[in-house]
Amino acid sequence: MNFTPSFIKTKERAGNPIEDVRYGPVSQYMVCDLITFQEEQAIHEVISTLLKNKISGAPVVNLQDELVGIISEKDCLRVLIDDAYYNNPLFDRKVKDFMSPDVFTVTADTDLICVAKAFMESNFRRYPVVDEAGKLVGQISRKDVLKASLQLHSTTWY
Numbered sequence: 001m002n003f004t005p006s007f008i009k010t011k012e013r014a015g016n017p018i019e020d021v022r023y024g025p026v027s028q029y030m031v032c033d034l035i036t037f038q039e040e041q042a043i044h045e046v047i048s049t050l051l052k053n054k055i056s057g058a059p060v061v062n063l064q065d066e067l068v069g070i071i072s073e074k075d076c077l078r079v080l081i082d083d084a085y086y087n088n089p090l091f092d093r094k095v096k097d098f099m100s101p102d103v104f105t106v107t108a109d110t111d112l113i114c115v116a117k118a119f120m121e122s123n124f125r126r127y128p129v130v131d132e133a134g135k136l137v138g139q140i141s142r143k144d145v146l147k148a149s150l151q152l153h154s155t156t157w158y
Contacts, residue, residue: 026115027108029148030129030138036061037071039096046095047076059128059136060099067128067136069099105130108137116145 035058037046050056050073057072075098082093106115106127115127119142129138 023112023148023152025109026106026112026129026140027138029112029144030108030140031144032138034059034136034139036136037095037099038062039068039094039099041095043076043079043093043095043098046071047079050076056125059103059139060095061136065136066134067103067105067130069096069101070103070126070128071095071099072125075099103128106140107131112145112148115140116149119145 035049035053035055037049037058037060039060039062046058050058057070057075059067060069060071062068078098079093104118104122104124104127106118106129108129108131110129118124118127126139126141128136129140131137
C-alpha cells in the first residue's frame, strides 16, 4: 500500500511560514575557530592575514573578546584610496581607521532559515555570532549556510 501524505500549502499555514519551519540553530553550523583582529593592529597586517588565509573579512574584538567591529576586503580597499588620493601612508594606519563599527549580529540560537533570509536581504557575507554579553562566540557565513543546506531535508512534513 502506498501512502501519500497531504501537504499543507504555505497560505494555509498559520503564522509566518518562515518561522514555522525549524532548520536548527546557527550554533550547529557556525565556525568557532576564528581569525580576529584588534582595533590597534596595523592595517597592513590585516591585509596580509586576509590574503594568506583566503578569507574576505573577520571580526574585530577588544581584549575581553567583545565584538567592536568587523573588517572586510572592501574596508581594506579604502587603504589604497587613502594612499592614492590623500597621500596617507599605509604603515601608520590601524584597523580602527577602516573597520565598520556598526555590525549586525545574530545569537547562537537564531534559526538558520532566518539567517539565510537575512543574507538574501543584505549584501553582508558574514554575521558574527555573539552571546548575551556581546562576546564573540562564532561566525556564520553565506558559505556555512550553503553547506548546511546540503545536510537538510528537502521536504518538511506536516
